[in-house]
Amino acid sequence: EDQVTQSPEALRLQEGESSSLNCSYTVSGLRGLFWYRQDPGKGPEFLFTLYSAGEEKEKERLKATLTKKESFLHITAPKPEDSATYLCAVQEYSGYALNFGKGTSLLVTP
């Protein structure tokens, strides 16, 4: 069973059409949850770290939130340059390994 499940697998939005990406996780004790952005052919780029339920972080048009079972990445009024794959990862208290979800591929059309 996957520890980290991201949905949807792919999402197509019109420019300006807000939406949310979901990351659900099943770990016994969460040390941290991380969001990354990956452009085609490049390494992932760090976006946010969330530590505890109720926490929120914002950066430009992106806002990440965390509950006890899932995290959301809200994209407000997206632009074509927001097109990328968004990855979620978790780290448990039991160690320092990281477990990534399979990602959500976002396409924003003009």
Next chain:
Amino acid sequence: EAQVTQNPRYLITVTGKKLTVTCSQNMNHEYMSWYRQDPGLGLRQIYYSMNVEVTDKGDVPEGYKVSRKEKRNFPLILESPSPNQTSLYFCASSGDRGYEQYFGPGTRLTVT
């Protein structure tokens, strides 16, 4: 400029021929890690290192070796590569326990 470098960027090799992919970071980070990325399987951690001489297995360590003799370098060794190790490999580093990782540009490996 803060960066993680990997070499080579592209490599085609044959089954059984030992190879090393190098990874170096210039940020004095303690945590370094190797991942492989495959279509449909996502990004999976191979090994990570919390500091010099300290390494630990990730999700998919079989067929790989690592060493951490210096803080800045974390090479990935495939002693007898097989076709199922054909993949895109990323090295990453972090200043704090794996949080906020900086990723390298990737190494595309093909084993025939």
